[in-house]
Structures are given as C-alpha cells and as structure tokens.
Amino acid sequence: MRVVEKRKIQLVGKSTLTVSLPNAWVKKLDLKKGDFVSIIMENNSSLTILKSSESLEAPKTCLINSDIYQEKESIKRLIIADYVNGFDIIKVISSKRIGNNVIQAIREAESRLIGLNVVEETPSCVTLQCSINLASFPIDVVIRRLYMIFLIMLDGVIQALKDLNLELVEETKQREYEANRMYLLILRLLNEAQKIGISGVEDVLTITIVASALERMADWANKIAEEIEKIEEEGIEVSEKTKNTIENYYKRIRELSEKAIKSIMNNDANLANTLINNFKGGLDTEAYSIIRDIPTSTFEACLLGRVIWNLQRIGEIIVTIAEAAIDKAVRKEFSIIKLPEFNADLKELTI
Template sequence: MDFRKLISFGKTSFVVSLPKSWVTKNKLKKGDLIALEEKENELLLSPKTEKTKSEPKEIIIDISKLNTDDIKRRIIPAYINNNNTIIVKGDDLEEKAKEVRDILQNLMALEIMEQTANKIVARDLLNMEKISVPGLIKKMDIITRDMIADSKTSFEEDHYENIHHRDEDVNRLQFLVFRAVKCAFDDPKVMKAYSMNSEQLLGIWRLSELIEKVADETKRITKYIQECKLKPSEKKQILELYGKIEKLYVDSMKNYYKGNRENLLNLASEKKKLIKECNELIKKNYGKQGFGNNIIEKLINMIRASHNVGRIIYS
C-alpha cells in the first residue's frame, strides 16, 4: 500500500499526488479528467477515457521439438494473457497439427483462421468488457454439482467418459475466468465494466481454482469407483460419506453467493469432522484388498477445497 500526504489547496480544496506508474499505465497527461466516486470510507479514482479499442496483442509460439504437454504450457498461458492472435509455428508442425488444433479449439471463443504446413493462426472473438465473471463461476459450479451427482451413481453405471468431458468444460471456463481477471488488472476500463475491485477479482480467481479442484477430484473418484470391487456394505459407507461431502460443497457455494459469513464460519467446523470420518474408514479397512482408499483420499481433497470456499468470504 502506498501513502500520500494531503496538501491544502486554497480554502475549499485539498490536493494529493498520483503515482507516476498509474498515470503512465492509464496513458494520462496534464489536463486530462479523473473521475471520482465516493464509496463509504473510500474514494475511487478512475481515468475518464473515451471508449477506444485496446491495441490487439499477438504472440508467435515456436513448437519445434516440443511434446504435447510443452505445447499446452505455451498456448494456454498465451490465451490467459489476453493475446488476441496466437500464431503457432514449427519445423514439425505438420505432424503435430491435429494436437495443436485440439488445444486451440479447447479454448473458449478461439477460432482457427488460417492453417498452412508450417503455421496455424487462431484469433479470439471475445469482447472482454462484456464477459460476466460471476456467470462463468456459476456455470463451473453447476457443471461440478452435476458431475458429483452422476459420480455417486457410478458404482452401478459407467459415467466416467461423460464426467471426463464435463471436467474439460470446467477447465475451459476456468481459463476464461483467469483471462478475464488478468484483463481487468491490466485494463482499468475492464475492471470498471465488471464492477469489481482487486480483492474481489483475486477471490474469483481463487474460487475458480477450488471449483476446478472439486471437479478434478470428482473425475478421479469416478475412475477409481470403476476399478474398485467393493461389497455392498462398503459401497454404502463410501456413498454416505460422499453425500456428506457433496452437501458441504453445495452449502459452501450457496453461502458464498449470499456472502453469508456467519453460515460459512459454522460450516468450517465440518472439515475436521468429515476428515476424521474419512481417516476412520481408512483405518477400519486398512490392508483390505480392493478397498477404495484412493477414493477416500480424493474425498479428503474435496473436503479441503469446499472448506476453502468459505475462507474467501470470512478470511
């Protein structure tokens, strides 16, 4: 936090200097107007700018001799960092073209505009000021709730492929949340359009990570359910525990939306109780061949992620 000294200016006004970095970032000059908005004990300053389009950003990525994971590690951050045009080149691009196309097409609102033997060009079709960040979070949450509901029935039916695809949908939405948050920090006009401050945006970033974690563990639990050979009594024990953890996640999200700090503080005590139940179940069945300890370990991760949703509000 930066502190500035208040200077008296005449009988009715006071003056405070602005950080040069902020003035430069917002491309302000002497004589430009600054908008002031009073909020309780805060005074919000923003540049009064005309609606102009930001300069489009472009990045060239050379994928020569890179494997699929390394290519992902370059393309996805390029998307998150708001590059409007992503150009992928490489000596061996022709043989990797399908992998590159799959990665690009798995990112929301990114269209492949051109493809040759040694170049693929993708451009985004997004107006970042019109993105609803809370709307993206709600979509992630709804998909994740449905994944959990279907995962619980996987002892009887095979839902793994379906859940795996929905987990990819959650990932796509998370990447767009990351992109929106980074765009808001880089462009004050976008932050103003979102009607959110820096603290709220950081909370949204963290929340998207937690929802994605729950979705990811749901996918893994479903896979382990398919592999385990459990007795009916053992399935019942795990399903009862799974149901309690599902409730913790749903209640945490509902109270997050309401901003109900008191309810979230009350829910916080559920974490230790549920982890204790998980550990007791592992201990009770330790060494039993085929018992789903892998499932329970992933359930513990879901408990922790669900608990941390509340911490965004009450911490």
C-alpha cells in the same frame, strides 16, 4: 482502486433517461462522440459500462516461433499461456513448413480453450483468434457454471458406483475436460478484470482462489470415476454396506459445497465459519476413522478407502472457498463501516 462518482439521471424528451460521464473518465478512456459502450445489468442490480469493441485498441498479438519450440506439449502450454494472458491473436510461425506435431498441438490447444479458433493457415503460419465478448461472460455466472459442472460430476460418479454404470463414468470424465476449459476462461477474464468491472486486487485474488478450488474439486471427482473403472476391470462386487458408507459421506460433502458457494456469493461469513467447523470438527475426523478401520485384505476395502479419501480431499478444498468467503465478507464490511476514532488521551472511544 475503485473510483465512485454520483451522477443524476436526466429526463430527455418524454421518456428517455440519460446519465453523463465524468470528463476525467472520458479523457482517460479516450471516448469521443459516436463511440459505442456496452451497459451490462449484473445479478446484484448494479450496472457495468464497458467500452465496446468498436472503440477498443488494436488486438493484442503474440508470435510463437515453432523453430525454437518444437515439442508438442511446449507449443500447447505456450498457446494456453497466451490465451490466459489476454492475447486476442496468436500466430504460430516457422521459417519452413510447420511440422505435424506442432499442428496437432495447435488443434488440441484450440479444443481446450473457449472462444479460440484457427482463422488462417499457411504452410509456415497458423493464426488463432479469440472471439470472446467480455459482456457475454459475467464472472459470477461463469463461476456458478464451473461449480455446476463439478456438482454434476460428483453426483454422477456416486450414481455410477451404485449402479456400476460405465456410461456415467465416461460422462464424468468428459465433464472434467469442460471444467478445465471453464477454469482457463475464468483466468483469461481476470486478466481483463477492469474491463469487466473488477477493480480491486483483493477481488481478483478471491475469484482466483475460488476458481482454482472448483477446478481441483472437479479433478478429485474425476479420480473417483477412475476408481470405479477399476472395479469394472477387476469384476469386483461392491457390497451395499460399502455403497451406503460412501453415499452417506458424499451427501454431507455435497451439502458443504453448496454452503460454501452460497457463502462466497452472499458474503456470509457466519455460514462459512459454520461449514468450516462442521468439516474440521466432524467430517474430516470421520474420514480418517473410516479409512483407519478398513481391513486392507480385499480390493473392495481398498476401494472404499480411496473413494472416502478423495471425498475428504474435496472437503478440504471446500474449506478454502469458505475461508475466501470470510475474507471477502470482512472486506465488504470494512468498506462500509466507519472506523472508531480515538481521542487524544486514548481514554474515550467515539464512533
């Protein structure tokens, strides 16, 4: 539950403005004279005050026993889970020399996680430390970054299809890797929600839904890149008609994605409802019509069907962002509207 208390800004000296903290907050956060705090200016013109690292509790530490978990993928999953759950220090230990497969798992996990690095290594223990400064990663900025990665991927694969440019295909696949890194960072930030100024469970849920949707959209853009690779492998000529059909459908899906992000950032339920109607009443049905009418006798026809279906799946995921935007907008509106009060006989309604 968000706690709000008004404080008057005081002028100290000729030009210094100060504001005092409520005594109850100071006690709860164990603040004392000389402690540091970080003040963050958010994009919505609000200010967030965080306890600085100088006054925070000891780093959260987790141990992974590689004598028990010896499989490479298991070690990777455990490191990622510890990272997402907010552990600052992750130690991979063994009663003997750590095996090469475990070392490989550690290196691969390290490359997938923003801010996580090996800081110490012995034959029987590898220590990873997360150096993320929460103040450096405002959640709305990270969400926008994840969306831009998806958008660049989507634009890239369509351009790659038009030009049969395999360099663009490879760039797209690399960006999918970056999208996964950004998504895992968001999950870690949400585990520190209160420290970054997010106190409501509903807000955490909304951000999780949006981040998950964007990560899945990037996955589907990557699948289109894989389809283009198959074209090159098979040496297939793609007609201008097929390219135009795909490009026209892509442009409208792209526009929907822009509106979805705008609706979630601006709490615009009307825009969200409009784009949902546009998809369900048009683009969704159109995709099925295109796929249904394709003759399946040629590789090119099959390609067209798969690419359109991938774009349609992106559209379906965009709808989940729009639905989250509606929920968020309603929540915000509800919090500032005075509820109607009924009188005793229920015949009159007063505001």
